[in-house]
Amino acid sequence: MATAERILTEPVPQEIEKKPWRFDVFAHLPWLKGLVRMRSFQFLVILPNLFLFYLFLIAGFFGTPIGNRNIIIVFVWILWWFVLIAVMMPFGSRLWCTMCPLPFFGDWLQRRSVVGVRSGKSPGTLNKFFGLQKRWPKRLSNIWLQNFGFLFLATFSALLVTRPLVSAIVFGVLILLAAGMALVYRLRTFCNYICPISGFLSLYAMTSTVELRSADKEVCLKCTTKSCIRGSDKGWACPWNVYMGKLDRNNYCGLCFECVKSCPNDNISLYLRPFSTSDVALRGYDEVWKACIMLMLAFSYSIVLLGPWGWLKDWANISEKHNWGGFGMFAAGQALLALVIFPALFYLSIRLGKWYARADDVSTKELFLKYAYMLVPMGLLAWIAFSVPLIMVNGSYIVSVASDPLGWGMNLLGTAEFPWKPLWPQWVPFAQVPILLAGLYFGLRGLHKVGSQLFKDPTQLFRSMIPPAVLLLGVTVLFLKLFIG
Amino acid sequence: MKWKETAGVLAVLIVLLGLPMMLKYWRTVGMIHRYPPNTKVIRLTAVADGGLWTQDEIVGYNYWWRKPTRAGEIALNQGDHVVVQLHSADVLHSFAIPLLHIGPVEVPAGHTVEVAFDANRPGDLTFLCWQVCSPEHSKLQGDFIVKSNGSEDSW
Structure with a gap:
């Protein structure tokens, strides 16, 4: 067998599978552990963001309607988006959820406390919560609503990312929805099942280089209090309804660190790990479709915003052009691509791989779910590649808007008239290409990793990987074509 | 712990009440004090749709359904x-x-000149x-009417 083929098809040794490298951050930085164990920790990191998002809302309603002169557009859709997707996701998992102000008022209403913790009894927990405390319907306990919510918002992105009022209304509605749901349902139902941002954070957190886990699962199994999920007088029951004894993926851990506070065995720690190596299992069609939707939206955005087709830009730009027919075509095409065409292509590649590998002992469903992991690192890195020109070309708006956040004529920092100045625009493709190729590499590596868990025969593994790998390669080539022409 | 809770609630209230008050103060008092006393400050926003200069504030919430008043004659x-x-609400x-x-x-657009x-x-x-600037560019005009104090000739 050729060397390259052997490297690709060699099954991952079991001992590596069982004990991936990880670095115990809390053990090496005890001050950090002390910090997150402070009851006021999360409040203190949310408060500055609460201030900023409140300013964003005020700016959206009462600031200038010109997007590139209004802080809500520039700080949210250029700065925050880039930091979120290119820094926080790969290197901080769901760190944004630690500091997100959107559910703050919901938490406050539910807990009647901004810092402290109340012990007592509420359904399923040992904390005293307020509100109706209803259980979220089981049928909706997945990320389908987040998938459709994000796709819907993405369809109107030309409005959302250019009109301060639209952004303000969307964030305002999300805050109200989070607060209303906290009064009716248990814990952070809004974050788990509704928030459109949370949906893609859950997916891409799988690749992250950090994880919050129990140090020893045996300790969790023997633990009688299960304080991480039930709460205690030291910490709230996990707002994400996660039991640390069984947590093996980042997807639904919002890094609130309540479990670090409440664990009676001091068994929870923060770990560093290699990028895109540990959580490599998608567990439902909702997650697979999320991966397809995100990848295809990155593709669609790249076509519309970075591509040379003016007519397509006009179709997407409903607020200026008022071409409802064209917009309908754009919206339907984007939805069809994300929900039907690409998933169908992926399914076809799986069927082909299964047929070529003669993999009768592995179900198509299992192969479909597991091989979909390849779309996760590819999707994240495609989004990062797409976001690079946002910050490099439009980053200078941040400097001027920081001085005049509402476009009222302020000059707080003396930079209000800082000119629009793209930062090395000629280097944008040189940044995008390696990022995309890294996406392809990590996608293929993930494919190999999950494949080697399914197939022990190297030839079977290799054959099963070929069609999805070709699909991934095709997607990469299309992105490259868009980015470098 | 109780003082931390109180401090937390106070901090939130300061943000929720303090920020709009601060902005309002800047808008109504701070901005005027940038100029010498007795300066008459007039805010004019150009709007391409309809072709007019207006003294109304064109901001996020009223931009889409704005019916701004034309600043036809401004008395001085x-x-x-x-x-x-x-200001410009839309184009250059x-x-x-x-x-x-x-x-x-x-x-x-979006700048203050x-x-x-x-x-x-x-x-x-x-x-x-x-x-x-727009198809209705020719309508974008108005007049400052300077009233005499009886001491000088007109322009």
Whole structure:
């Protein structure tokens, strides 16, 4: 067998599978552990963001309607988006959820406390919560609503990312929805099942280089209090309804660190790990479709915003052009691509791989779910590649808007008239290409990793990987074509 | 712990109440105090849709369904020191007062551009958009009417 083929098809040794490298951050930085164990920790990191998002809302309603002169557009859709997707996701998992102000008022209403913790009894927990405390319907306990919510918002992105009022209304509605749901349902139902941002954070957190886990699962199994999920007088029951004894993926851990506070065995720690190596299992069609939707939206955005087709830009730009027919075509095409065409292509590649590998002992469903992991690192890195020109070309708006956040004529920092100045625009493709190729590499590596868990025969593994790998390669080539022409 | 809870609630209240108050103060008091006493500050926003200069504030919440009032004639008193704060709600406009040889001054969307003059003599001072900004560009004009204090001739 050729060397390259052997490297690709060699099954991952079991001992590596069982004990991936990880670095115990809390053990090496005890001050950090002390910090997150402070009851006021999360409040203190949310408060500055609460201030900023409140300013964003005020700016959206009462600031200038010109997007590139209004802080809500520039700080949210250029700065925050880039930091979120290119820094926080790969290197901080769901760190944004630690500091997100959107559910703050919901938490406050539910807990009647901004810092402290109340012990007592509420359904399923040992904390005293307020509100109706209803259980979220089981049928909706997945990320389908987040998938459709994000796709819907993405369809109107030309409005959302250019009109301060639209952004303000969307964030305002999300805050109200989070607060209303906290009064009716248990814990952070809004974050788990509704928030459109949370949906893609859950997916891409799988690749992250950090994880919050129990140090020893045996300790969790023997633990009688299960304080991480039930709460205690030291910490709230996990707002994400996660039991640390069984947590093996980042997807639904919002890094609130309540479990670090409440664990009676001091068994929870923060770990560093290699990028895109540990959580490599998608567990439902909702997650697979999320991966397809995100990848295809990155593709669609790249076509519309970075591509040379003016007519397509006009179709997407409903607020200026008022071409409802064209917009309908754009919206339907984007939805069809994300929900039907690409998933169908992926399914076809799986069927082909299964047929070529003669993999009768592995179900198509299992192969479909597991091989979909390849779309996760590819999707994240495609989004990062797409976001690079946002910050490099439009980053200078941040400097001027920081001085005049509402476009009222302020000059707080003396930079209000800082000119629009793209930062090395000629280097944008040189940044995008390696990022995309890294996406392809990590996608293929993930494919190999999950494949080697399914197939022990190297030839079977290799054959099963070929069609999805070709699909991934095709997607990469299309992105490259868009980015470098 | 109780003091931390109280401090937390206070911090939230300070943010929720303090921020709009701070902004309101800047808007109503702070901005005016940037100019010498007795300066007449006039805010003019150019709007391409409808072709008008308006003294109404065009902001996020009213931009889409705005029906701004046309600033046809703006009254000044002879001797006023005037600062005109110019804004554009949409595209690149340009401002000029030909009789005073002021402008053309570019008014980019979202920026604040200031023009100052002394209304030394009574009369009409026409102001207008100096570049073709939109199909209704020709309507983008108005007048400063300087009322006499009886001491000088008109323009």
